[in-house]
Amino acid sequence: MNSSLLSGLNPEQRQAVTLPHQSALILAGAGSGKTRVLTTRIAYLISSGAVSPHGILAVTFTNKAAKEMVTRLTAMLPINTRGMWIGTFHGLCNRMLRAHFREANLPQTFQILDSGDQLSAIKRLMKAMNVDDEKFPPREVQSFISGSKEQGLRASEVEAYDPYTRRKVEIFAEYDAQCQREGVVDFSELLLRCYELLSRNAALREHYQERFKHILVDEFQDTNKLQYQWLKLLAGNNNALFAVGDDDQSIYAFRGANVGNMQELTRDFHVQNVIKLEQNYRSHGNILDAANALISNNRNRLGKNLWTSESGGEQLRVYEAETDVDEAKFIVEEIQQLKRDGVNLTEMALLYRSNAQSRVLEHALVSAGLSYRVYGGLRFFERQEIKHALAYLRLMENTDDDNALLRIINFPTRGIGTRSIEQLQEAAKMNSTTLFDAAARAGGKVSAFVGLIESLRSATRELPLPEIMDHVLDHSGLIAHYQNETGAKKRESEERLENLNELVNAATMFVHEAEDDSLTAFLTHASLEAGEHQAGDSEDALHLMTVHSAKGLEFHTVFITGLEEGLFPHQNSQREDGGLDEERRLMYVALTRARRRLYLSFAQRRMLHGQVSYGMVSSFLRELPEGLLHWITPRFSARKTFDTSSFETNSYVNAFASGAPEKTQPLPHAVWRIGQRVFHQKFGEGVITGIEGSGADARVQVNFKRAGSKWLALEYAKLTAV
DNA sequence: CGCACGTGGTTTTTT
């Protein structure tokens, strides 16, 4: 065994890595070497002879994490990881379903619907079922279906107590039937189908249980119910489930993640002692102390306190801006100074709670000539032109795929209008056939389209993937379509052409790298790894992203922006149960991204949804110990509760711009205006965000820190200015 | 068919 594997590990890490064959829960704090432990554990198991690479199943959430694991593993061990089962839940389920497509009752070349494809499939179905999409918004139906599947439930198993839900269940059932007819599966179906395959087929289940002696899971706190059931099934009675996670970083409950799985795991797998990795190798002391103080306000934690052997380092820098624009200006100045001090732009990140906040920041960065990259935009394989190109390939692979057919039957336009398509759909329904079969029986332009697909298929049958791609782009008319674009759309089309060219490159790369270089494999890759294909990493550029997408990353300097009540924590989170705790974990994630320097900023007013909104400083900022903070602007300058004079000198340009007459001030000494901080006996502290009416009818809208937004009649409500 | 205009909505996101 390679003993150098263990060198440099702290006692807890070492304990985790060298555990005997037993299930374990590793509570791994931010920056505590989680990925290192996971990969070293695998390397340890293999090199000590406990298990062969063949017997390992390692599961992650993102392709990036899976790739990272493989990279680190190959650096540690001279083994071929190709035969190993390391991947995302979806990737691994796909792999099993491909291997056992018959048992899973799927066509060999089943295609995967991404969320966009799924939504259009649902819309199409609802139209066919005559469902009112006002009463049943397709997006809601979509999340109902995915949500149910992620709970492990089929339509027949969902409990519906009201007509509304019953109707959604009907749509759910029809939707699954439609997918089955068309030979496609959506993301959650990959998991559910795989789960059902294993639970119904004892021979297969036993085969895999026999094989995967060690199952390792990353980011376990993010697993949903179905994923946990799937893991339990594979673990059986004898295999070791090694789960690594951090309940304090659970920020995806809104999409079905169930932190409760951590407690369930300790029960179900009789985990005696949870190993805690609490030494943080990332951040300076003050940053960690702030993070610890913040998260200690959450209840129901498994309990864990990060520490570091590093010194305290700098205090956290706090900046109160008058407006969002000023906030951005300040950040830009700081970045320029940091740059002069020798910090690379790549080592800095600007974090925000919601994507809309990036605009102002971007604007300031552009004016200052600073290069940046916004993460989480439109992904390569989700671009319209790419989806069109892939739809041709999909239809060639599987003519049952009505979704693909509808996408391209008239793109580029070939004179097949809405009417012809409707007729086609009627004919298909009448004869219970696919659209493609119906089209084959039609005449004129429609059958010409069928001919096109068939000729594409026969012409490319023997070709390698990149050449198939080339041929299809050419002969489908896609290239010509974008080349012919002139005028306003010219630029856009040029970019699309570049992307199509890039698609051929992607196919070439894929053929070189993948074990299986078939067209089906490439299409799967496109659905499952839509985001992986992004260019332009090399440039020294700032990182702009939401706090969510920052999870797992670290930077020398981090700016957490928009620390205002209602924004972060977000307004909508207050309605949901446990919403505020999740927001706090989000803030915890944000804080722990920084290694050396952390900026926390907020603005007194900002543009939101097209109008000026006035916010109060985030309660999260107040939860940080004063001693760790360095206020760049005077502490709560304009809002000290005992000093309104400085507040009143602020120029609130549009305070009465909405046309409310001056006499909306019933109390002689109180000047009610937007932005005014007030106190209410019952609701507590708040800020006026709107004024309406006059005299006895005057009402003000107050955004209360605790109670949320309320309209109050000034005649009755006892408000005091603070 | 494609454009122009109107409407609604607007937390977070991976697969």
Added chain:
DNA sequence: ACCACGTGCG
């Protein structure tokens, strides 16, 4: 403010 989407017209 801004964007995506849908409808109605030329």
